[in-house]
Amino acid sequence: MDISHIFDSLNKEQREAVAAEPGPVLVLAGAGSGKTRVLTHRIAWLIQGQQIPPPSILAVTFTNKAAREMRGRLAELLDIPLRNLWIGTFHGLCLRLLRLHAPDAGLPEPFEILDSDDQYRLIRRVLKEHNLNEDYWPPKQIQWMINQHKEEGRRARHLPAGHDIQQQTLLQIYLTYEERCQRDGLTDFAELLLRTLELLQNNQSLREHYQQRFRHVLVDEFQDTNTIQYRWLRILTQQHKHCFAVGDDDQSIYGWRGAKVENMLSFEKDFPESSVIRLEQNYRSTGNILNAANSVIANNTGRMGKNLWTDATQGLPLRMYAARNEIDEARFVVDQISHWITQGNRRDEAAILYRSNAQSRIFEEKLLAEQIPYRVYGGLRFFERAEIKDALAYLKLMVNRDSDPAFERVVNVPARGIGNRTLEVIREQARTGQVSMWKAARETVDRQTLPTRALMAISRFVDLIEQLSRETDALDLEAIIDHVLKRSGLLDHYRKEKGERAEGRIENLEELVTAGRRFVPEEENREEALSLFLNNAALEAGEGQAEEWDDCVQLMSLHSSKGLEFPVVFLCGMEEGLFPHQRSLEEPGRLEEERRLCYVGMTRAMQQLYICYAEIRQLYGRSDYTRQSRFLTEIPAEFIEEIRSSTFSRPLFRPPQTPTDHVLVNFQPGRQVRHKKFGEGMVINLEGQGNQARIQVNFVDVGPKWLIYSYANLEPV
């Protein structure tokens, strides 16, 4: 078979990666170096060049969007059905495995997926049952703790009992939470991954089956994998060792969410005889943009080493604007965009990027005033909206009466006279009888243990659900949703609500019906269409707005810009404390992540990069003088053209080139050092300068530690 079309459009390194001998391969793919292209062409090559059957291939991504894109590109490249090819997110693939092997995984059927909001509610219920005050035991922090543990593969029973009462209580909460999930068949996001990992670890025959089946495993955005995802990958590839991982350590920006860049460093250790291929040619940005970005990221330590280059011309210099305040900043940006549009360019070729979403408002106001259409990314997603979650809860109850989260959510929405007192009685009954809220509710009705008024209300609700279920028995998905919205009273409930928001809610509910119509389940199982739809809703929160793919100026946080590119980019709010963010300065290691974020932002730009900061910024109601972001001073002056309209504005302060503290030369990453208390270890990271300098050492005895350099008294070994 002629497979030249797979290679035609690739450069030498890309070809090398695509056609690498089967075995562990780590592709270090710089920004704009054709990462997705390499992944898809690799799969095409495996199928067409190596005759690997599609079912033997597993491709993992982080987002649904990336998975869809990969599938789409592959469909263009290959002319065969892709139904048997497993491409999906970590969570989606795990769900698929768990559905196939629920009994083996120790999960009841059906089991339900909790999104973070559901998880939060459940945790609050658990706290309440333990009579714990939320002020002392903030649910958000507990949620964070539980997820943290799960992402590291630690269940409550693995944790030490703890010496103090605080520890013991936390452990108890985690334990109860797990018991509750197990009993009621609830799985949070981390559980999907952990459960699947345990399934593979504990079940030899299943493990061997899948190890055998997936001869080739490919991973996108490898730098974003967390501990458990990486373990999952290793166990699946144990037999054939055909793990093809693509990532960029310089674009690791999700450490705060448990991602471990270290996985990239471990790859070569865990997969001996792996080959490492670097994609360093950038096809996106001009020379100036790329060089500036390279200069910034060069300040990070412990990088895997990679230098992007381009064939493109130097292009325009970066333009830096010192605004007087955030209003002036917005004015400048919008003026430039106006100008850009007048020259006949598209609005959606310009992007405004910022560190925190709160910064979008001022730009929105200005764009609105100038009547320039824009679109803000981020914010509440479709399936996360309250009205949508209400509707889904009704649907969930129809699939599974025993879903407590769904029951709690809509038992009194719309209001039908079931108050907290009534619910407390039902909860108590459920707890003592070890049954679901639904069953407890029915028992109360049978036993007449409540005032008549409450009894009537409860029995109305129970009847309503039963009735809805009967009435929609033979209907298709769209009709089911439509019927439930109308007959449950939800639609009327939201119609009665006043204000502008109500309109949007009705529209969203109508949109849900449309979503039902458009939903095509992977397995064509009409019986299960509804429950598949519900799973899908949990895993794919949906875009913020319905498709508004008009020609709009793009506004988004730096994080959400990863993977995208724009001819013109405005990087705004480049001020110490805002970017790098204050909270990232407090925790060691985070500063470098901020710098990577800056690198990500800069490398989004294709032709022109604007960088702005305000000299005074109003934040949280206070106006404060700012200092320019340290990242600005890391860009060599030769790439920058400063723009200033105000005679008051200060020129960019450039500290004299601080030669890295000469002492620190002895303590570069990789060096062996000795500490009085911790013993010997290897330097793995450095940051800051002078008295501020911090050093991370991986001690043989006590593991990695951050130390203040000036106090640590380290000696080179």
Next chain:
DNA sequence: GGGTTAACCTTTTTT
């Protein structure tokens, strides 16, 4: 059960 006031928080986000 709805409406009002007081308290609170405020980085980034996917699943």
Next chain:
DNA sequence: AGGTTAACCC
């Protein structure tokens, strides 16, 4: 500041 959420009151 601004927005949301929880507690509180009729």
